[in-house]
Amino acid sequence: MMNTNNRSQWKIFTPIVVAVCLMTACSDGEEGKEGPPGIVSISIEQADTLKATIEKVAIDAQTQVQVDFFLSNANGIAVTGLENLKELDTLGLGIAKLAPPQAHYHITQATADAAAQNSAVTTSETASTTDAALQWTSYINNQVEPATNAQANAVTQFQAGIESSCKAACLTSLGAGLYRYTFSKTLTAYPQFAGLDTQYTPELTHRIYLELKPLANSPIDTQLINSVYDFVPATGQTVAADMGRKVIAPEQACFRCHNADLANADTRLLMHGSKRFAFEGCVVCHTTYSGDPETGNSLDMATLTHQIHQAKYQIVGHKGLLYDFSNVTFPGDMKQCQQCHIADAAAQSSNYNIPSKTACLDCHKAQIPADWNSTVAGLFHNREIFAKPWALSCSGCHPDSNNPQGVGLFHNAAVNTAAKLASDYQVKLLSSQLSVEAQTLIVTLQVQQLEQLPATQAMIKSFWLIAAGETNHANMPVNNGQRKVWDLLANTSDVALNITAPNQLTVTISNLSTTDFGDLSQSKLYSKLVLCADKNTGFAIDCNIANHNVSLSALNTLTLQGQTVTEKVKVDEQACRQCHDQGLEDRVLSAHQMRGIFEPTSSCGTCHAPQTATALTDGQCQSCHSNDAIMYLNAGIMHTPGADQIKPYRTINNTLSYRELVHSLHAETRTVVGFDNPRPELTYPNAKNNCSVCHSAGQLDLAGLSAEQSLLVAAPDAVNNGQIAEYSPTLATCAACHTQTDSLVVHARGFGGVYQSDASGGRIYQAGQESCAICHAEGRSSGIDKVHQ
Template sequence: MMKMNNRSQWKVFTPIAIAVCLMTACSEGDDGKEGPPGTISISIEKADTLQATIDKVTIDAQTQVQVDFFLSNANGIAVTGLESLKELDTLSLGIAKLAPPQDHYKATQTTVGLATGSLSVTGTTDAALQWTSYINNQVEPAINSQANAKTQFQAGIESNCKTTCLISLGEGLYRYTFSKPLTGYPQFAGLDTQYTPELTHRIYLELKPLATSLANTQLINSVYDFVPTTGQTVAADMGRNVIAPEQACFRCHSDNLANTDTRLLMHDGKRFAYEGCVVCHTTYSGDPETGNSLDMATLTHQIHQAKYQVVGYKGQLYDYSNVTFPGDMSQCQQCHIPGAAAQSDNYNIPSKTACLDCHTQQIPANWNGTVAGLFHDREIFANAWSMSCSGCHPDSNNPQGVGLFHNAAVNTASKLASDYQVKLLNSQLSVETQTLEVTLQVLQLDQLPATQAMIKSFWLIATGENHRTDMPVNNGQRKVWDLLATTADVALKITGPNQITVTITNLSTADFGDLSQSQLYSKLVLCADKNTGFTVNCNVANQDVSLSAVNTLTLQGQAVTAKTKVNESACRQCHDQGLEDRVLSAHQMKGIFEPNSSCGTCHAPQTSTALTDRQCQSCHTNDAVMYLNANVMHASGASQIKPYRTINNTLSYREMVHSLHAGTRTVVGFGNPRPELTYPNAKNNCSTCHSAGQLDLAELSTQQSLLVAAPGATNIGQVAEYSPTLATCTACHAQLDSLVVHARSFGGVYQSDASGGRIYQSGQESCATCHAEGRSSGVDKVHQ
């Protein structure tokens, strides 16, 4: 009888699997006769998938550790023969205890002198518990190390014993006995590895049968948390799970271990489980060649800040200085999501490594190298010190600790978005008088915005058809009105509680084309004090909060019903709520689009409201390079296209976004090189940004073709033409020759010399017939 181990293995059998078992393993006698009892199992050589469940861990009086685990395939069928597998690639186990951190600052009593006098404070907050491995080494720097090289401790796991330490208990059950008792591993002065059975312990199991085993189906990283004194697994609140990778890491990174380009698979392709990583990446572990910490928090924080180096596997230097992180590192909650893991809030509890990972800009020249020497500086950290010790160390006065400051900007933005919500109530357009009247609701605002010292800017934006084939001169289908300025064409009045009516005159309605395709947006920028969460006079503010209207209307007042092509939430997963700041920075190179500058007066990019609501496309049209790249103000047309504005450096929104994320974009612009972007997900994984139903390619072929600089162009006006679907594909598929041959067979157009004008006719492409979502060769299939 198969050992069930309370896992209900039969429940995961498929009907086919049951049928196979009944026809094979369960029937070993002659035909028509009952055979001897059979065992349902599969050999390790034939198992295409593997999973392991640690059943029990025992540690005897001599601190000898035994780990019992059940090995099965994905259907729960026992896998046998591991103990005798020839050329076993990897079988490694580690063990660690959850204990006070090693080499961390921990204050139990402090006397501090404040500006107002002296105060004795007894702190009761211990630093958050961390993992300490029982298996450690002391490692010396190799030859040709860096200047900061020094001897380091390194936590590790046992990886050499393999089948020598393994026995089979039958029916997929195995027992691994560590090669030494816990007291038999090297002990080092200054490193507490005393066996403490009443503490939470973790077993890490790593298994890869063969060097050729597939990471996504046959690589195992398993952890098991338990308390040796009871032998029982621990409750979540007794462990240390500070992030949920599904909600943190995999918001930007791919969780697909089959993709060799994007998977988070380390150490020669053997380790991917975050809760296994921390068994070795402990607070006290360091890299001897660089002197850098190997603590999981440190390397994660500093890699995302592009300031980390480590000499890793086989002595190779890993340099992360080119990493580009699209979020705000000061927003802890971007990865430490409240409630996502049992100890998500542990980031509020200070530790030496975590604090120094980011606070390097504030280090004074006379710093003594200690955490206290930096963070007890009352001038540098004045806001925290105003709360005495609780400004950093959580207590009843401030349970958030440092989180009060780390999350201040996010919390303030969320609060003000609710307090000052902006909504477009109605819009009335008169074609006869060329007048537009728009009523907006702004909560807590009953006075004209120009009289309010906490309002930095207030915009009303109107856009026409995004992909018109007869775009008006100077992109006139996009209008921006500054509601704080005094102009002859804009009038504001209070028309009700929290209501403002804006009247626009001298409007050219013809510029907007089909008015049912037009859109109205609004954006309010408030000045705030992030330490209090309230709006303040802009002269003393330390934070700007951008509030976009919660809805959009057409110029005629209808709710906008345009089909969504991409998910805003998907963009925000990587590009957090501080994205506006980086968009503004990108548009202000050389000061060209500074507010109130010659260009910024009309084209102020701070009016952008979202990445996917079509406002960006109102400037970044198929014709964008013919307007925004003019070397003479407001000169337009193909003759003005600059030679570096090729298909992979176009400003057409769709192709721009695709080429940025695909890594095919050239980076020359405004005469200055820009850094390459590092996109951590699979370039061909459309589902990262597009939900089901958004890739039907509807109306794509009816849009205008792109005129951009020809490949290899050296002079202004050397232009090429790409039909719209071809242009979309070319943003990623840089091998143009083969793609063009295929596209031309189905109505696509590519002119390497389009100086004679466009030849593409609307609707000419038939690409969607095969490549629309759900079709035989749909992008959802070929890009899986």
């Protein structure tokens, strides 16, 4: 027997509870005599919230398991009556041990011997100081045959599970909210299978998983329980962090993109008939050896997660339904393990560096040769395919003292190289001097480790200086967006460069037309440096032999007149990067290069080159993606065709105005027609109305929004160019998500809004006409922060 979590039955009462005690006397003694204090509790029918704490686990000599748990509400008040609850919906428990991983497919010994012979390597090659990372093995397993809807790869599979049918029959009340669950069988009485090691080993770390939901209609966010308890039966102690297995912290990994709110039915990570959400409970059943018999796919948690995010996974799951994840869009780079396996976030975060048979194949199937012998060693011991890891011998994959990172050295090379070069080659804008009379601009930049002109440096691939004017200026100049890009590597007559001090570069721009930039006090200067690098070393190298590019944006921005930019921040850059890793730039560039329209050598790319974009939220994207952007899509160099050239498919949900573009993409309301090449739909994993995912407190005060220019787009029923409709700025922002807008439109028009008005004769909306912010600004009576909770 063991008791590793002693809980006193005496609770610290809140004043409300004390008042209840006083009113009821809290006495069970004889009349006129004070009895012992009563235990405050509520019945299961009265509890609005539930939580369970596993307090004691006992495993006797016959391997009979008993689990004691305390059931309370969110305030810690004991909840009674669970054992008598009619129609108890969910009560399930599982138990697993932490042991060496077991194979997914059960193969005959003859096949195994042949595979080993085919993949044989020398003794020196097989030597490794790293054991396979321990995995969970459940004591409760089944052998499952494929159903009638099986696919071609169908095969009999093992499946780990929990005990979920016994429910109240296995439950005993110990009083005062304390319950004992006795597993219906001893550990040795559950089905045993050849090739699957389920021998009870009390010296190993064990995990108890408990799930509970009292009624079918119980609120999931307040009354669904998923709890785990890790302990060592031989000692009766809960385990230290380094004895367990926690390879990710869901708060930092899963929930950086997904929504942790179980109350949100659209986006919560809730599985198996709305019963399971806790990652550390999932791994009790999603083991290395568990498989889906209908598809033949592994149910291992690593495989499932990796392949879903690569849109390569199918499973016949709950109620025999086929779940196809081929439309999932992952916004990051699957090769960057550190996105989810964040260093030091969990006790075993670094375990991803230890090779796993299934996990390695999850991503490397594309490299399988035609003569592959179907063994993991047969693929990864191929020195031609994996030449770089083999250059480090075994430690190229298996961590040892020579390379503690193991395969992580290669998986995280891009991230580590980017971090190193960002530190080594920082760019900062020191000053800017604008002469309107002389039509010149002099900008001084500080670049670490730059002692010669950029064009002479073999490791510099690109170096840009970018100027952008006020995005929504009333009189747009012919270059749309008031944006100009100067290539600091090109030898042009209007750009002169000089090294004026160590690590200091002065750029003189001549023949500058300041009218291109509208209000100069609202202009911005940016800079971007692109370095060639060697991912294997982390150093910048000659671009002719480099295998990686690293983009570095200047640490700051200035106005053309040299002042520090103090524009109000409307969205968090880090919030964007939280889901969109550093590889986002490549995808943005790819999107802009459809049919070659914005390639650097094309006419549009000469001025508007999207490869110079420095961040998603610093205003540079908006300098092109303005309210007038779609008027210029048919433009030649320095031409402005105007509203009569707006294409009929460029409606409110296919505009290029930045706010509406971003909102419609994430709300999945965006149409994807364009360039004769429809793009795939996106799958945004969070709540569409959860503004706080991208916007911090104070960023949604709507200040100045109504003063901006209205949006002109194609009318909903347009068939020809120039059939346009007008939206006032606040209403346009809302309409990007709110596609069913009948009631919204009537309300908005009453407060100065313009919606789908015919603007063929020119804009109707007057700056400042909307009064939406009076009620809907953050913090107001009907603020966005309230109506979008």
